Amino acid sequence: MRNKPKIVWLQALTCNGNTQSFLSSNHARFEDFLNAFELVYHPSLTHNISLEDVLTSDFLIDFLLIEGAISSNTLFFSLNNESAKNILQQLAKRSLYIVSVGSCASYGGIHAKFEKNSDIHGVEKSLENIKCLSAHKIINLTGCPVHPEWILQTLFTLKSKGTIVLDEKNRPVELYSPLAHHGCVRNEYFEWKVEAHTFGLKEGCLFYDQGCRGPMTHSSCNKILWNDISSKTRVGMPCIGCTEFDFPRENLFETKKNIGIPAEVPLGISKRAYLSLTGVAKTFKIERLNKKIIDENS
Amino acid sequence: MKTVDIIERIEGEAKLHLTWKNKRVEEAQIAFLNFRGFEYILQNKPILDALVYTPRICGICGQAHLYATVSAIENIYTQAKMPLEITPKAKSLRELGLIIEILQSHIKWFYMFIMPDMNQHSSLFDEKFVPLKGKSWLKAQEASSNIIKALATFAGQWPHTSYMIPGGVVSDPTHMDMIFVENYIDKTIVYFEEEIVGLSLEKYLSFSSYKDLGFINADLKLFIEMSFEQGFENIGKSYNRFLSISDDLGFVQGKIKHKNVMKINLNKIEENADFTFDAEITKQKKEKYTWSKNVKYDQQFYETGPLARALIQNRKFIKAIHKKYSDSVFTRVMARMDEIAFLLQKSKTILGSITISEASFIEPKLQLKQLDSGFGVGVIEATRGSLKHEVVIKNGIIQRYDVITPTVWNLGSGTALEYGVAQKAIIGTKSLHEATIVLRSFDVCSVCTTH
Numbered sequence: 113m114r115n116k117p118k119i120v121w122l123q124a125l126t127c128n129g130n131t132q133s134f135l136s137s138n139h140a141r142f143e144d145f146l147n148a149f150e151l152v153y154h155p156s157l158t159h160n161i162s163l164e165d166v167l168t169s170d171f172l173i174d175f176l177l178i179e180g181a182i183s184s185n186t187l188f189f190s191l192n193n194e195s196a197k198n199i200l201q202q203l204a205k206r207s208l209y210i211v212s213v214g215s216c217a218s219y220g221g222i223h224a225k226f227e228k229n230s231d232i233h234g235v236e237k238s239l240e241n242i243k244c245l246s247a248h249k250i251i252n253l254t255g256c257p258v259h260p261e262w263i264l265q266t267l268f269t270l271k272s273k274g275t276i277v278l279d280e281k282n283r284p285v286e287l288y289s290p291l292a293h294h295g296c297v298r299n300e301y302f303e304w305k306v307e308a309h310t311f312g313l314k315e316g317c318l319f320y321d322q323g324c325r326g327p328m329t330h331s332s333c334n335k336i337l338w339n340d341i342s343s344k345t346r347v348g349m350p351c352i353g354c355t356e357f358d359f360p361r362e363n364l365f366e367t368k369k370n371i372g373i374p375a376e377v378p379l380g381i382s383k384r385a386y387l388s389l390t391g392v393a394k395t396f397k398i399e400r401l402n403k404k405i406i407d408e409n410s
Numbered sequence: 411m412k413t414v415d416i417i418e419r420i421e422g423e424a425k426l427h428l429t430w431k432n433k434r435v436e437e438a439q440i441a442f443l444n445f446r447g448f449e450y451i452l453q454n455k456p457i458l459d460a461l462v463y464t465p466r467i468c469g470i471c472g473q474a475h476l477y478a479t480v481s482a483i484e485n486i487y488t489q490a491k492m493p494l495e496i497t498p499k500a501k502s503l504r505e506l507g508l509i510i511e512i513l514q515s516h517i518k519w520f521y522m523f524i525m526p527d528m529n530q531h532s533s534l535f536d537e538k539f540v541p542l543k544g545k546s547w548l549k550a551q552e553a554s555s556n557i558i559k560a561l562a563t564f565a566g567q568w569p570h571t572s573y574m575i576p577g578g579v580v581s582d583p584t585h586m587d588m589i590f591v592e593n594y595i596d597k598t599i600v601y602f603e604e605e606i607v608g609l610s611l612e613k614y615l616s617f618s619s620y621k622d623l624g625f626i627n628a629d630l631k632l633f634i635e636m637s638f639e640q641g642f643e644n645i646g647k648s649y650n651r652f653l654s655i656s657d658d659l660g661f662v663q664g665k666i667k668h669k670n671v672m673k674i675n676l677n678k679i680e681e682n683a684d685f686t687f688d689a690e691i692t693k694q695k696k697e698k699y700t701w702s703k704n705v706k707y708d709q710q711f712y713e714t715g716p717l718a719r720a721l722i723q724n725r726k727f728i729k730a731i732h733k734k735y736s737d738s739v740f741t742r743v744m745a746r747m748d749e750i751a752f753l754l755q756k757s758k759t760i761l762g763s764i765t766i767s768e769a770s771f772i773e774p775k776l777q778l779k780q781l782d783s784g785f786g787v788g789v790i791e792a793t794r795g796s797l798k799h800e801v802v803i804k805n806g807i808i809q810r811y812d813v814i815t816p817t818v819w820n821l822g823s824g825t826a827l828e829y830g831v832a833q834k835a836i837i838g839t840k841s842l843h844e845a846t847i848v849l850r851s852f853d854v855c856s857v858c859t860t861h
Contacts, residue, residue, distance in 0.1 A: 312771025
């Protein structure tokens with residue numbers, strides 16, 4: 113690939129959260145990005161170039177990044193007087209690689225829940241078999257939002273290797289094979305089945321009552337930390353499963369249970385195995401795990 | 411002559427329809443053509459799920475939406491005569507989160523949204539403001555991504571965390587966590603001092619006369635010079651009426667209609683959809699041209715945002731600038747930048763007041779699904795101004811959810827008899843550049859405007 117691959121970033125039905133996430137990159141990494149790629153067009157960041165300019169020119173787009181869900185309905189959504197779908201299709205034909213940035217671009221996400229507009233989909237479906245020039249599969253970077261480092265590592269890998277290994281949902285395997293659970297600082301509580309009694313605690317696992325989907329969600333949120341600092345589950349917010357195609361599910365802050373047992377068990381673990389282990393773990397009352405980590409009132 | 415231009419770099423796009431007479435704008439329409447239907451999406455969802463949905467109305471002010479939602483839900487409890495107890499620590503962590511979000515947004519707005527245009531049209535053009543390349547642009551990315559680290563320390567991530575929940579916050583930070591937060595606030599103070607005003611924060615905060623503008627150095631000095639060069643102290647004036655909806659973060663709830671600050675009554679806030687498309691998309695009337703609604707207080711348009719907040723809470727420097735240059739582009743920009751200083755100082759006060767041993771969360775005794783019906787209102791001052799959420803629930807399920815965003819106050823479509831705030835401010839401008847800068851001075855957020 114040429115020295116500085118050209119990037120066009122298209123925004124469709126979006127909250128701009130992925131742009132904000134991208135801008136929140138570690139500064140040194142953001143500079144790495146600017147040194148290695150040419151961001152030719154981004155609706156919020158580039159100056160003196162409009163979407164119309166991009167559409168009327170014919171330069172080769174190395175990476176077409178799409179943020180937001182796609183619709184053909186111009187009554188609800190138009191860009192440059194055209195439908196998002198129409199624009200996507202035009203740009204896709206002159207792009208080497210296509211990357212869906214975020215859950216909305218990947219499969220419609222939260223925006224697809226707006227039922228009055230019946231045509232809201234992800235990029236892949238909206239392209240209707242139009243292929244990018246490299247014929248590489250469309251790359252889905254799910255997440256609401258996507259971690260900026262996931263975008264950077266995908267782009268740098270494609271720049272260097274020309275291809276990236278994807279899972280069955282076309283997400284990069286390396287980024288989406290871990291579970292959100294992996295690396296969570298509450299793992300020991302999960303091992304010994306010590307639940308968080310309520311919100312607002314350093315102690316306890318959020319899987320049992322607070323609806324945490326960490327053990328069922330593919331993401332590297334606890335491997336590549338957010339804003340270089342932390343993650344939702346680390347601070348005490350349940351994982352809401354925003355990298356999976358069924359996001360957003362219902363009742364995000366409670367665990368669905370049948371006779372006191374979580375209705376869903378960790379991925380790939382049989383219910384029998386899970387229950388056996390739970391039964392054993394629960395017979396032990398481990399004092400250290402039932403105490404405050406730091407007792408401010410002592 | 412009529413012109414239609416698509417304006418980008420406003421968190422989405424808008425279409426600016428201008429009618430020109432004698433080389434001046436005589437009529438202006440701002441059309442927001444994109445609608446995502448969040449109020450519809452929220453219908454029939456469990457009420458607590460709104461904590462995940464509403465931040466996604468906007469990727470840049472999601473914490474304000476989260477805070478408004480949590481306030482509206484807590485107000486359901488209050489109205490049902492079962493008010494929740496929120497510890498001072500939990501309230502402080504919420505306020506800090508919102509302050510950090512506002513700080514990063516103001517920094518980005520100045521360098522990414524308004525300075526590139528000001529710079530390009532100035533004889534003082536400086537490479538450092540060029541997007542993606544200039545030193546100041548890059549430092550703004552660095553500063554905004556740094557301050558967000560402070561937020562992530564107790565909120566897990568940004569954007570799109572839902573760390574505020576009815577009863578408090580989900581996190582329980584340690585002393586060291588809060589010292590770390592303070593380190594990043596201090597780093598941002600140094601950034602403000604060195605890059606934005608070229609003065610100590612203390613000295614800047616002592617300003618009380620418009621003559622003090624002359625002491626400002628660094629990037630804000632360049633803005634001031636470019637702004638006077640292009641006459642923006644006389645451009646962009648609107649109704650000169652201001653409203654601020656909440657007392658949080660040290661702001662003051664109230665309005666200024668003529669000169670004095672008066673109390674407001676939230677029941678006098680009313681939305682109107684004269685020119686707003688109908689979501690039943692097939693039956694549009696021909697006068698409909700935008701997805702944005704209007705909102706009025708006591709049947710009049712009011713400007714909200716940093717300028718309104720500064721005047722209503724009586725911040726001396728901005729009051730003096732406003733007295734001299736009225737509600738011009740110049741005053742609006744200065745108010746937004748001045749708010750960075752105010753909020754940095756405020757965040758230090760909040761940090762100093764936190765008692766770590768307090769509870770982060772006190773569990774509500776009653777779950778909302780146990781309540782037959784409920785109604786709640788949450789009001790917050792967000793980055794761009796006054797934000798109001800209103801919700802009706804039945805057995806814990808959302809029946810109706812209404813959101814009035816700051817940009818609806820400022821960028822509404824106007825009524826048949828009266829222009830909206832930004833519309834009025836644009837009328838009389840002499841070029842598309844001027845009109846665009848006036849529009850930008852309100853810190854337009856297209857995604858929030860129509861939501």
